[in-house]
Amino acid sequence: MRYAMAVDTKKCVGCSDCVVACQTENSVPLGYCRDWVVETMDGTYPQLEVELRSERCNHCTNSPCVRCCPTGASHFAEGGIVLVTPRKCIGCGACIASCPYDARFFHPKGYVDKCTFCIHRVREGMKPACVAVCPTKCMYFGDLEDPNSEVSMVLKKRKSKTLIPEAGTRPQLYFLI
Amino acid sequence: MATRRQFIRISAMGTGAVLAGAAGFRLLASELTDGQKATLAALTGRTPTYCEVCFWKCAGWVWKDEKGAIKKITGNAEDMNCNGRLCPRGTGGVGMYYDEDRLKTPLIRTEERGKQSFREATWDEAFDYIADKIRKLSAEWGPECMALFTHGSGGKYFTTLLKALGSPHVAAPSYAQCRGPREVAFQATFGQTLDSPEPLDIRDTRCLVLIGSHLGENMHNGQVQEMSDAIDKGATIITVDPRFSTAAGKSKYWLPIKPATDLALLLAWINVIISEELYDKPYVEKYTYGFEYLKEHVKTMTPEWAYGITTIDPTVIRETAREMANAAPAVIIHPGRHVTWYGDDTQRIRAVAILNALLGSWGRRGGFYRSESAVIPEPQHPAYPVPKRTWRTEFPDLYKLADVVLANGVCDATVPDPSRNCKFHGWIVNGSNLIETLPNRANTLRAIDSLELLVVIDTMPMEITGYADVVLPECTYLERYDEIRAVPHRKQQIALRMPAVEPAYNTKPAFWMARELAKRLGVIDYFPFEKIEDQLDWQLKQVGTSLEEMKKAGVKTFDRPADDLYFSPDEEVEFYTGTGKIELYSTLLADSEFDPMPKYTKHEEPPEGYYRLNYGRAPMHTFGRTSNNPNLTDLMDENTVWVNPRVAKEWGLSTGQYVHLVNQDGNRSEFPIKVRVTERIRWDSVFMVHGFGHDQKKLRRCYGKGASDSNLITKVLIDPIMGGTGMRGNFVTFITDLSKEEVAS
């Protein structure tokens, strides 16, 4: 089982609903966010192009954060989802420094926090909160090893990219372009 | 060393312990956090509501955690407005409840208006004050001198109160400050208004033309969802905007039009459609009136003519017109929402309506469907007294085609003027921050100054509360019942709002407030039900359901009695216009001595060194209503002014720098605004999101953040047809030296 997420940049309008939904679903403290939206703009008026992306932890297969954690607090759960066990985390920050996507942060309580692909929802057969709320339905989630999952189907049909693949982390968050 | 037996025993125990530990370790390795467990626990015990953050009123569910505190809000999957997915403001509605800057208790003003100085009062004190004043004003000037401004669900009950007292003056700023011109334009053309939500069949359209709508930044939930569906189905989007909006980024054609010239483009499109015979001939033949007049009228309005005005290439104008015709009748020229721009807005939307009519999209799949809305019967009450005079009787020649009370009209008619022998003396303002909503703030303040009574009902201490005599704190939508939602859509659907939690602090729902005032003013008979739950239950039973049922389902949908979502091929349709047909030539406008067909007029252009002030929306905010919402300020806590790089170079501006803006009348922004240098805006304009620059210190999160565009809108271009206040005729320039002392404007 390999969980992955795909975001369709052609449909994303940058409304940031994914950010608020994640915040209320996961009780993320105000002032922090586990996911965020990026706008890139290219060109000169009027030849312009805008890309909008909803980003978060990429739950990498070759994840540097799991590798460098000295206590094993950062670990792989089912489907390759990267989680942090708070009572094992000492707050050293090695995982934060090792993430090329800057996806992690210190929770005010001291342990390290980040997107969990809403594993508590996934285990109940629901989609992550961000995917479930997106008004443009531009987000897909599922098992890449299942050829019939919506994420497998959409990656077969569309061109996609990941962020900084040259960092070698094998991220599992795909952007349809 | 111990004996062998002991050795084996110890080893076995040790191994067992290690194995047990390892197994336990693995089990615990991916345990859920407390927060995740709480979220799952809340999966039962949800209460239905419909959102109040904007006017779309998506139905949803409120979820509470194991302590009974509101945790999150999600959409109701059966709701046709949101299809189970709320927009960021709806999802962030929890912030409205948890905002500690909320109004907490009734307040009575102690010093002069505007100083935001109040003393706390009891509800009885507040109501007695209001009732006494209303009685006095009614006795002296008549109840018609009271007016209500409303933009919130609770307005319904204050409307009942005011009408019961004998005043018909209920104004919503959403008319003359927002969509009024399009209501009149569509009424004149098709014989009916568009209402809200508009009956646009976006999910089945093959061509969506956005000329004055920035869907994706204005987050009309259902329409953004349907636009996404349309993109999936390969629909073409054509965006006309001087700014590269989000929608422009998803469009096949983006027409970077020169501001204030949209009418020329629309007329040129009509010209192409007629001259190349791309219009829907049978439809036009059967359903429209005035085609020959129109053909003659647009003869000279060619793409080449439009090119000189709009700077849009004539080939592009032709191509896009053909694209629309190709998709017809599954084409929508979006009527827009906030259309009060330059004062000729009714005529511009008339052109939009005419174009839709020529392409045959009205009443067809992928165009405009026929909406239905449920009718919720009102509880029995005595007939409303007939007002002795109305604003219409006082101003018979003003804005002849406006069929509702104008907010700015009421405001103007409050400012003392020797030429008029009557004026408004008391205002009730419900959920509308008039200081930021009405353009020409100085005029609003003059009006307020001359009032004898100003009552403000709100959830947050917005700027308008500073001028009130009495502030009544309403609880948020998450803490109260309200009227049954019955908005138009493809099918009749009703939604229930019920409280998820008890009202916080000393706040109360509007129903209770209106009723308490009604008691004191002797019109309690108009509120026959003491508890709103009983009224709702009675109303729901009239339409075949009940409060119990609605509490479990949240919404109820009724199938259409007939299969008439669209026109059927040979249907004889009667339109409620003068001629009974779709009027390309408007008899209604002609009768009132306005142009029966739109004409292009040149609008003022910015003087040297000034740039047109364009304003718009951001998808994470609803004007100023959400500026202080903690969840939403996390996303965006200030606006920026978009400046073209050529302009930035001229002025030495860089992204991140703060500047002041000053307009052509010398009005200066109160707070500095951050610059964003971007290619996405034309060199003759600047752009900023509306709803920031609050100068109310009690709104701690948003005080002083960003700049207020309303403050810079002093030149108001009045639409003579229906009184709409055009706000896009203002120009600003930059003040880069912030060291100069603030000068009060």
Next chain:
Amino acid sequence: MNEELLISGRDNLLIDPHLHIWHWPIALDLFLGGLSAGILFFAALFFILGKENKYPSAVRKAPLVVPVLLILCFTALFIDLRHKAFFWQLFTTIKLQSPMSWGAWTLSFTFIVSIIWAALHIREAFPSFDWKYGWIKDLDKWLSKRKLTLAWIMLFLAVILGVYTGILLSAFNARPLWNTSVLGPLFLTSGMAAGAATIMLFSRNDEETGLFKKLTVILLGVELFLIIHMFMGFLAGTQVQIEASGLFLGGEYTTTFWIFVVFLGIIFPGILSILSLRGYKMPLAIPVALILLGGFMFRFIFVYAGQLSRWLY
């Protein structure tokens, strides 16, 4: 024109606008670790070479401060942790792929060995010291007989510790400035130079002082060489590394680095040491203080600048 913006208002504490999770405690930890490694290295080396009596300060006196330094080191590490109540989790497991795990265990073993070595030579500082308990006296005698083995272990651990202080940072490929394999040997050399300088200060005989002055100069020279080649490596590397090195070649850390670390921390004390070898009289405290200060500033600036270097936005 090209823009890349965060439009959802992300502002995570210590992460935005750029990473700044590690501050002076980590820099102090790396410096003290390197310094301790240097001192222990020379102590072990000269003991193994049988020069214990020729260079008594190196072998017997200087190592006495190492336990104190390492206690400070652990304290700094502890201060840096954000979930302090769970710090003991660090010692419940060994994660071979985690440099930080390596570091925690290496530091711990080195600490134990340094305490033993210091305890064995306690009479250098307190001549009349006597272990009160019999079993400690027995342990003392037992270990004294095996000092050579202990020295070999100490030599091994000292090198690992010195290199580790650089490996810890270089393992983070997400921070392009740190992601260079030169950093391990560089920090080791820097640590050894600091150690040699400290021993120089402790030294009471001219021969020892002379040797360590020479060693210091050589080590500073090697350190300078490694720094220059580190930058050459950056400039010949990928775009992110070129940008990272820009922080020191025109960017915000240029002046502080080249003046405090390179000039005041390496070149100037090196010159002073050479002059001192030539016979010019000067208080040794000056070059030593400069080397120590330079060493600390090096770690400090590198920890801060590395967090500025990034792949995205």
